Amino acid sequence: MSDLQLEIKNLIIEALGLEDIGPDDIDADMALFGEGLGLDSVDALELGLAIQKRFGFKIDADAKDTRKHFANVASLAVFVSAQQAA
Amino acid sequence: MHFSIDQWRAWAPGLEQESDWQAWSLQSSLPAASESLPDVNFLPAMQRRRLSPLARMAFSVAWPLADAHGTPLPLVFVSRHGETPRAFTLLSDVCAQAPLSPTQFSLSVHNAIIGQWSIMRGDTSEMTALAGEGDGLEHAVLEAQLLLAEGAPAVLLVIAEDTPPAAYAPWITDVPFPYAVALLLKPGQDWQLKLQACPPPENASSADTATAEWPHALNLVRALSGGVTTLEHRWRSRQWSWQQNSA
Numbered sequence: 001m002s003d004l005q006l007e008i009k010n011l012i013i014e015a016l017g018l019e020d021i022g023p024d025d026i027d028a029d030m031a032l033f034g035e036g037l038g039l040d041s042v043d044a045l046e047l048g049l050a051i052q053k054r055f056g057f058k059i060d061a062d063a064k065d066t067r068k069h070f071a072n073v074a075s076l077a078v079f080v081s082a083q084q085a086a
Numbered sequence: 087m088h089f090s091i092d093q094w095r096a097w098a099p100g101l102e103q104e105s106d107w108q109a110w111s112l113q114s115s116l117p118a119a120s121e122s123l124p125d126v127n128f129l130p131a132m133q134r135r136r137l138s139p140l141a142r143m144a145f146s147v148a149w150p151l152a153d154a155h156g157t158p159l160p161l162v163f164v165s166r167h168g169e170t171p172r173a174f175t176l177l178s179d180v181c182a183q184a185p186l187s188p189t190q191f192s193l194s195v196h197n198a199i200i201g202q203w204s205i206m207r208g209d210t211s212e213m214t215a216l217a218g219e220g221d222g223l224e225h226a227v228l229e230a231q232l233l234l235a236e237g238a239p240a241v242l243l244v245i246a247e248d249t250p251p252a253a254y255a256p257w258i259t260d261v262p263f264p265y266a267v268a269l270l271l272k273p274g275q276d277w278q279l280k281l282q283a284c285p286p287p288e289n290a291s292s293a294d295t296a297t298a299e300w301p302h303a304l305n306l307v308r309a310l311s312g313g314v315t316t317l318e319h320r321w322r323s324r325q326w327s328w329q330q331n332s333a
Contacts (some may be wrong), residue, residue: 014153016135017135017136018131018132018135019134019135020131038132040191046187048187081327
């Protein structure tokens with residue numbers, strides 16, 4: 001697991017108040033929303049905000065790929081890396 | 087108006103069980119200030135995580151009473167100050183021109199707690215969130231009484247206050263420590279609550295900010311645990327008289 005994936009897992013736990021969950025409980029390819037971790041739409045907004053704050057870029061909530069980027073920790077890490085490189 | 091207090095529960099730091107309150111009712115010392123929060127482990131972690139301290143207090147006292155009664159159960163929630171910590175966090179973010187947390191924003195409104203309650207209990211009964219003045223408890227009893235008069239077999243009343251952020255200290259002086267009280271009210275004759283007009287205090291502003299030794303709702307808890315049968319509560323020009331009728 002990359003450092004960036006670990007950082008994103010910890011950010012999810014911290015920003016969403018997942019008090020009983022540790023980074024090891026979130027697989028990189030586990031679905032974050034609906035099935036899998038079971039996050040909901042308010043979590044999506046909160047996580048989007050936390051990512052923007054932590055990594056310092058803007059996310060277009062209406063962009064058609066945003067949903068894909070937020071599918072799991074692995075896709076988020078790829079998205080954050082790409083944004084940081086841009 | 088007449089009603090019965092079928093069951094009650096209260097929480098304050100260090101005071102959780104009925105025996106704690108009985109001991110407290112004899113000596114009536116202020117609870118020691120602490121950061122302790124009530125246990126809401128009866129809820130799954132995914133549901134618990136969005137409950138503020140105020141919501142945790144309300145849920146911890148109300149949940150066992152609702153479990154004992156079963157659903158559906160109408161709810162009257164009253165809090166004078168509500169989610170001041172959430173509001174203060176949001177206002178601080180506004181001042182710093184920082185983006186607002188969607189969670190804080192959506193749960194800062196006064197009826198957020200009854201919304202969470204309704205979802206988590208799967209109960210779509212009528213539920214009301216009130217913000218009363220110093221006699222919010224009595225206004226909530228009046229509201230509950232109206233629901234009983236409409237035919238509800240029982241009404242759950244919850245009064246809760248959380249310690250406000252330090253910035254509010256000059257204005258909020260009636261929450262010496264966080265607390266919550268839940269009453270399961272039913273039609274009956276055990277208790278009578280009467281309202282009479284009385285002359286307003288000469289210095290109204292000082293009366294508004296007067297710091298009671300402890301919150302009025304806990305005077306009722308003391309009466310319930312210590313067998314006291316009468317209670318007088320004056321707020322501005324309103325004189326409330328509680329009277330327990332002997333069986």
